[in-house]
Amino acid sequence: MKVLETVLPQIGISMDQESLLEIARNINKYNISAATGFPFTYQQASLGKSGDCVIPNTLESNVKQLHSFLYNNEEYNCSDRVKEISRDIIKDAVRN
Numbered sequence: 001m002k003v004l005e006t007v008l009p010q011i012g013i014s015m016d017q018e019s020l021l022e023i024a025r026n027i028n029k030y031n032i033s034a035a036t037g038f039p040f041t042y043q044q045a046s047l048g049k050s051g052d053c054v055i056p057n058t059l060e061s062n063v064k065q066l067h068s069f070l071y072n073n074e075e076y077n078c079s080d081r082v083k084e085i086s087r088d089i090i091k092d093a094v095r096n
Contacts, residue, residue: 014070040065045093055093059086 004024008017039056047053056062060078063086067076078086 036069038062038066040069043093047092048095050092055089056086059089 001021001024004021008020013020039054039059039062041057041062043055043057045053045055047055060083063078063082064076067073
């Protein structure tokens with residue numbers, strides 16, 4: 001519970017706190033048969049002062065894939081902010 005109290009204020013999720021706590025209470029009953037991570041497709045690169053980083057190929061395509069995976073939404077369109085961040089990541093990666 002201490003971990004959840006520390007982590008929850010630092011993340012954004014589509015579940016309410018009570019649902020997440022219910023999952024945490026039953027964690028020993030779960031069997032993980034497969035795992036994946038975000039970003040789904042990526043490269044590793046050194047970005048100057050930022051150091052070694054995982055670079056999504058591209059953030060925009062990975063966010064679309066995430067919405068498909070989580071919400072079964074094949075028609076999701078990324079926000080302008082996600083598109084902007086995606087372009088910035090590409091610029092930073094090319095520059096270094």
